[in-house]
Amino acid sequence: MALLKSLSIRNIFSITHRAAVSSLRNYTTPAVAEDDDSPVDIVNPYKKERRQCILCKLNITPDYKNYRLLSQFQSPYTGRIYGRHITGLCKAKQALVESEISKAQNCAYLPYYYKDKAFLKDPKLFDPENPIRSHRF
């Protein structure tokens, strides 16, 4: 009985497989000559998507008045700005973040040597323990 069952299943499989293959063939071959076996010029389907930094992806321009966002790029222990190898920002955005943080600190929106207690539980944009490039420390 079991043997019969497996046989029948295999039969069905082979039939469906053949059908699928034939349909695929019909689909893939365009109206151009079928016997032409030259490679087809198509866009690389395995090409990876272009990576973007988080600020470019969300289209955010850092501003010194938005000090809550800027405080996320500060260390909670020392208030220092995390480097590009940790934040994962592109060069231009990192430079902008750094200049805006120094502006905000100058305007007394942000502290210099610590992070505001109210912002300590903000979501983490990156993990300082796992930098993109290795630490010096």
Place this chain on the structure above:
Amino acid sequence: MPTYELALMLRTMPKPELKTTLTRISHAIFNSGGIIRNIENLGFRAMPYKTSSHSVVHREANYFVFKIDTATQAVADLKEEYSRDVDIIRQRVYKVQEKADHKCTLEEELLPAAYREDVQKMIELGKTQVNRFTYKFKYNSGLDYYPFQK
């Protein structure tokens, strides 16, 4: 006239007084031939560090941002005038940056070092210069003596 942002920290004071202070500040702008685009109130809150101005220590401030259009020469005069104002604890003027159309270059920055453009430039620069680690003085340089100390 370029657009500037005037970030002001005002001392703790009751509302009517704050109103007169703000009108005084804006009149100074108008008198110097400027216009105010908008005024933002960022609220009254504790400053992250204490600030002493006009021999008084302040720990809280009213935060205001004025977006103004004035002549560049007038900015220094405004700053000087505000520095004499006892109600203003701290003031900063920043030029408003225009929105730059910028494309993310993270993909190029994450390439291995040999493929990065800035590294390739450094290598090219290095090739044009004398490598001081491999440089050796040539004795057939026309001099009949070794010019340096041995």
